[in-house]
Structure formats: structure tokens, C-alpha cells
Amino acid sequence: xxxxxxxxxxxxxxxxxxxxxxxxxxxxxxxxxxxxxxxxxxxxxxxxxxxxxxxxxxxxxxxxxxxxxxxxxxxxxxxxxxxxxxxxxxxxxxxxxxxxxxxxxxxxxxxxxxxxxxxxxxxxxxxxxxxxxxxxxxxxxxxxxxxxxxxxxxxxxxxxxxx
Amino acid sequence: xxxxxxxxxxxxxxxxxxxxxxxxxxxxxxxxxxxxxxxxxxxxxxxxxxxxxxxxxxxxxxxxxxxxxxxxxxxxxxxxxxxxxxxxxxxxxxxxxxxxxxxxxxxxxxxxxxxxxxxxxxxxxxxxxxxxxxxxxxxxxxxxxxxxxxxxxxxxxxxxxxx
Numbered sequence: 001x002x003x004x005x006x007x008x009x010x011x012x013x014x015x016x017x018x019x020x021x022x023x024x025x026x027x028x029x030x031x032x033x034x035x036x037x038x039x040x041x042x043x044x045x046x047x048x049x050x051x052x053x054x055x056x057x058x059x060x061x062x063x064x065x066x067x068x069x070x071x072x073x074x075x076x077x078x079x080x081x082x083x084x085x086x087x088x089x090x091x092x093x094x095x096x097x098x099x100x101x102x103x104x105x106x107x108x109x110x111x112x113x114x115x116x117x118x119x120x121x122x123x124x125x126x127x128x129x130x131x132x133x134x135x136x137x138x139x140x141x142x143x144x145x146x147x148x149x150x151x152x153x154x155x156x157x158x159x160x161x162x163x
Numbered sequence: 164x165x166x167x168x169x170x171x172x173x174x175x176x177x178x179x180x181x182x183x184x185x186x187x188x189x190x191x192x193x194x195x196x197x198x199x200x201x202x203x204x205x206x207x208x209x210x211x212x213x214x215x216x217x218x219x220x221x222x223x224x225x226x227x228x229x230x231x232x233x234x235x236x237x238x239x240x241x242x243x244x245x246x247x248x249x250x251x252x253x254x255x256x257x258x259x260x261x262x263x264x265x266x267x268x269x270x271x272x273x274x275x276x277x278x279x280x281x282x283x284x285x286x287x288x289x290x291x292x293x294x295x296x297x298x299x300x301x302x303x304x305x306x307x308x309x310x311x312x313x314x315x316x317x318x319x320x321x322x323x324x325x326x
């Protein structure tokens with residue numbers, strides 16, 4: 001599955017041998033600035049998720065061994081909450097866990113790799129390893145592709161503003 | 164693969180469709196005491212791993228969103244270190260991440276379930292989801308079965324002493 005927006009294609013692929021969701025996307029900004037948009041809670045809240053929702057950060061300790069929690073907000077009301085741990089933060093890689101509170105027994109392990117490209121551009125590769133194929137398929141059919149793609153368009157704009 | 168010790172069998176199974184290692188083991192103590200042996204760092208260090216090694220806890224914040232780090236010690240020297248996050252601690256379930264520092268790009272997600280059995284006994288089911296089949300097979304062939312099995316014999320003794 002892939003979608004095209006005004007700037008870059010967001011490629012979303014389901015693993016065949018592993019219950020993964022792999023997202024690949026390029027950004028017109030260097031690694032340190034793209035990385036900061038993932039680690040700074042003020043920036044993160046500005047771009048995450050679909051256009052129709054806002055993000056409220058409730059807990060954010062972005063270091064190896066830290067943790068996070070946020071909710072998706074519509075019309076001022078939290079409609080979904082998520083939590084996890086930051087397993088490891090490196091300058092070119094983030095490894096974290098992820099649970100949707102509405103499906104509390106599920107958990108995914110997400111690795112986001114930041115690769116430097118020519119001309120101060122960056123490719124991110126996010127690999128979400130879900131604990132079952134059923135859970136992976138449920139996540140894929142939840143509309144996450146819309147949220148991911150629309151969020152990255154917001155991130156394009158954010159990176160353009162803060163260049 | 165399974166091994167028999169003086170008290171209980173430790174069943175270690177490699178997943179076929181997922182890169183998992185599933186360990187099932189029963190203990191002659193109620194859930195709260197077995198759970199405490201996993202969450203109290205003083206107790207945990209007394210039973211973890213093979214007979215030939217000791218465990219030195221270097222970081223331990225056993226709560227949802229906390230983290231841990233320990234080393235295996237032989238003759239006073241650290242021969243291997245491990246770190247991870249406690250994604251979630253419940254009274255009947257622990258979900259945590261796990262990295263062996265000698266293979267720093269690898270990470271596993273471990274879920275330990277504590278099921279109450281008749282006569283105040285407990286069955287634990289530990290499911291380790293590794294991020295690749297290669298990594299899973301490497302972990303399995305590292306001698307982990309000896310460490311797991313010998314560690315649980317130490318845990319039997321600990322639970323007997325503190326009954």
C-alpha cells in the first residue's frame with residue numbers, strides 16, 4: 001500500500017514472514033532536525049496523527065529507559081490513549097514499545113531508523129513488530145495509514161517552517 | 164526442547180510462525196511470591212541465570228515505564244551486560260524489552276504471564292518475541308536453555324527458603 005501527497009510518497013508495507021508494518025518516508029531536512037521532531041514533545045505533538053485529531057502529551061521522558069503516554073483529542077475529548085517505553089534513543093535510531101489502551105493486552109516494538117541522504121535530506125524507516133499477525137492486521141485496518149500519511153504531511157510543513 | 168531437574172520440567176519451545184522462544188515452568192509457590200521474585204531486585208539477582216554466574220543489578224526501576232540493567236559476573240568480572248525497559252507491570256503479567264549489549268542492534272520483547280494453579284502453585288509462561296528469526300535462533304543456540312533451567316532450580320530453592 002502506498003499513498004502520494006504533495007511532496008513525498010509514504011510507503012507502508014506489511015511483512016510476510018514477520019508480523020511487521022514497515023513505513024518508509026523521505027523528508028527535506030537533515031537527520032538531526034527530523035530526529036528532533038520525534039524526540040521533542042512540543043514538536044511531536046504538532047505533527048503526529050491524522051488532520052482531524054490533536055495530540056496531548058501526558059508523559060514524555062525521551063531517553064534510553066524513559067517512557068511516554070499521549071492521547072488523541074477530538075473536540076477537546078480524548079478518544080484514544082497510547083503508552084510505551086523508550087527502550088533506546090540513539091542519534092540515528094529510536095526503539096520503543098507501543099500499546100493502545102483500548103487493546104491493553106497488545107504490544108508492539110517499534111524501531112525508527114534515520115538515514116542521511118544527499119542534499120541534507122533524511123529517509124526514515126519505521127518497523128513496527130506486533131506480537132501477533134492478527135494484531136498486526138488489526139492495526140493495519142484501523143486506518144493507521146491515513147494517520148501516518150497525514151501526519152507526515154504536517155511534519156513536512158513543520159520542517160519547512162523551522163528550517 | 165525440554166529438560167528435567169529435580170522438581171519440575173522447564174519446557175522451552177521455538178515458535179514456528181513467529182520468532183519467539185516460549186518457556187513454561189511451574190513453581191510450588193503462589194503467584195504473588197513468584198511475581199515478587201521477578202520484581203524485587205534482591206530476589207531476582209539470587210536466582211537468575213546459570214549456576215556458574217552471578218548477577219549484578221546496575222539499574223532497577225520495576226514499574227510500568229521503568230527500566231533495568233544488569234551484568235552477568237564470573238570471578239568478579241562482568242562478562243555480559245543486558246538492559247531494557249519495563250513496558251508494563253501487572254500483578255499477573257510483566258512486559259519488558261531486552262537487549263544484550265554484545266549484540267546492541269538486537270532487541271526482544273518479553274511477556275511473562277503468571278497463572279495461579281491449584282494448591283497455591285504457579286505456572287509462568289515467558290514469551291520472548293525477537294526481532295528476527297536469525298536473532299531468535301542465535302539466542303536459542305547461545306546456551307540460554309542452560310541458564311533458564313539452572314536459574315529456575317535456584318528459584319525453586321529460593322521459594323522454598325522464603326515460604
